[in-house]
Amino acid sequence: MPKIPFVTKQQIEEIAKTYPTPFHIYDEKGIRENARLLKKAFSWNKGFKEYFAVKATPNPYILKILKEEGAGVDCSSLTELMMADRCGFKGGEIMFSSNVTPKEDFKLASDLNAIINFDDITHIDFYKEIAPFHETMCCRYNPGGDFTLNNEIMDTPKEAKYGMTKPQIIEAYRKLKGYGVKHFGLHAFLASNTVGTGYYPKLARILFELAVELKNLTGAHIAFINLSGGVGIQYRPDMPGNDILAIGEGVKQAYEEVLVPAGMDDVAIFTELGRFMLAPYGALITKVLHKKHIWKEYVGVDACAANLMRPAIYKAYHHITVLGKENAPLTYKCDVTGGLCENSDKFAVDRMLPEVDIGDYLNIHDAGAHGYSMGYNYNGKLRSAELLLREDGSVKLIRRAETPEDYFATLDFKNL
Numbered sequence: 001m002p003k004i005p006f007v008t009k010q011q012i013e014e015i016a017k018t019y020p021t022p023f024h025i026y027d028e029k030g031i032r033e034n035a036r037l038l039k040k041a042f043s044w045n046k047g048f049k050e051y052f053a054v055k056a057t058p059n060p061y062i063l064k065i066l067k068e069e070g071a072g073v074d075c076s077s078l079t080e081l082m083m084a085d086r087c088g089f090k091g092g093e094i095m096f097s098s099n100v101t102p103k104e105d106f107k108l109a110s111d112l113n114a115i116i117n118f119d120d121i122t123h124i125d126f127y128k129e130i131a132p133f134h135e136t137m138c139c140r141y142n143p144g145g146d147f148t149l150n151n152e153i154m155d156t157p158k159e160a161k162y163g164m165t166k167p168q169i170i171e172a173y174r175k176l177k178g179y180g181v182k183h184f185g186l187h188a189f190l191a192s193n194t195v196g197t198g199y200y201p202k203l204a205r206i207l208f209e210l211a212v213e214l215k216n217l218t219g220a221h222i223a224f225i226n227l228s229g230g231v232g233i234q235y236r237p238d239m240p241g242n243d244i245l246a247i248g249e250g251v252k253q254a255y256e257e258v259l260v261p262a263g264m265d266d267v268a269i270f271t272e273l274g275r276f277m278l279a280p281y282g283a284l285i286t287k288v289l290h291k292k293h294i295w296k297e298y299v300g301v302d303a304c305a306a307n308l309m310r311p312a313i314y315k316a317y318h319h320i321t322v323l324g325k326e327n328a329p330l331t332y333k334c335d336v337t338g339g340l341c342e343n344s345d346k347f348a349v350d351r352m353l354p355e356v357d358i359g360d361y362l363n364i365h366d367a368g369a370h371g372y373s374m375g376y377n378y379n380g381k382l383r384s385a386e387l388l389l390r391e392d393g394s395v396k397l398i399r400r401a402e403t404p405e406d407y408f409a410t411l412d413f414k415n416l
């Protein structure tokens with residue numbers, strides 16, 4: 001079953017008259033429907049809240065949509081905190097999960113009354129010299145070893161730089177209690193882009209069991225458990241997607257089996273999803289500029305890895321639709337490339353597409369998260385515009401394309 005774009009060739013031809021390619025475009029209708037589905041999946045938990053990972057798609061219009069759907073934000077840097085504040089997120093609507101954290105970041109997080117999630121036990125005393133401790137604070141856990149699911153290694157926490165060991169987190173809770181913290185959160189991220197219903201329930205069970213142990217050992221009140229991100233999407237059309245309703249039900253079962261018997265049925269469940277919330281509802285639209293026939297067939301487009309770097313750095317698969325040729329046979333084997341002076345600047349390698357012509361528009365799917373936000377200016381390439389396809393079918397510019405003046409703005413030519 002092929003992936004179906006949320007825009008048509010006719011729509012893109014009309015949009016491109018005002019906003020030249022390449023550009024990222026987001027589907028407001030899809031974003032809202034997905035946010036409501038997530039909320040439904042965890043509606044059994046009274047305190048449930050999604051904290052959207054700002055790093056995935058840091059755009060005020062996207063954040064506004066998610067705020068209207070009840071989400072908070074997860075920030076990891078000073079500028080993300082500043083953006084959250086400017087977008088109207090306040091206090092407990094902001095989760096601050098950072099690592100190797102500068103003092104300025106901690107200070108602003110405290111000033112905004114955000115929920116601060118300590119990544120390392122040494123950060124507690126570092127923070128003590130910067131800002132007061134709040135009544136509610138959080139700690140990040142790293143169990144070490146390998147994280148396995150159905151006898152398959154999903155990721156390797158022991159190699160991750162994030163989080164505390166169990167002895168450290170026990171000590172951290174005791175230290176924080178001594179500094180006046182009354183309500184505690186627990187957080188962990190153990191695997192990335194998982195597909196299937198098993199990851200969140202298994203992670204939840206690990207954190208629920210640790211929460212019971214922390215309560216018994218330290219007397220701390222566990223106010224929330226943050227399952228973080230890691231729920232993936234269907235990048236390939238032939239792979240299964242994630243059933244978020246089934247995932248929510250699996251977490252509920254673990255909650256009822258571990259936390260409820262321990263008298264901890266007031267614990268709120270938080271999520272921190274970026275990719276799941278936005279990736280399928282964003283596309284990179286690019287135009288074919290050239291075709292090259294050497295040892296292989298190459299299709300050269302006006303976008304490059306500066307617009308979407310996941311294929312270049314991760315060899316990640318992003319499905320490509322040639323707009324207007326959705327039902328044409330896949331007879332043309334080619335690499336789809338950008339114009340960077342790097343051979344890794346390829347959106348696809350040996351991809352079967354319909355016969356491609358110069359001037360065709362390509363829809364590169366699932367670019368709504370970790371797409372524009374990971375962009376850069378290598379080769380002097382300028383980052384593209386971001387557009388929002390509104391529910392009424394209109395299109396709004398939500399970030400203009402960069403200009404050469406933007407690129408040169410931080411340089412000093414006058415004092416050479």
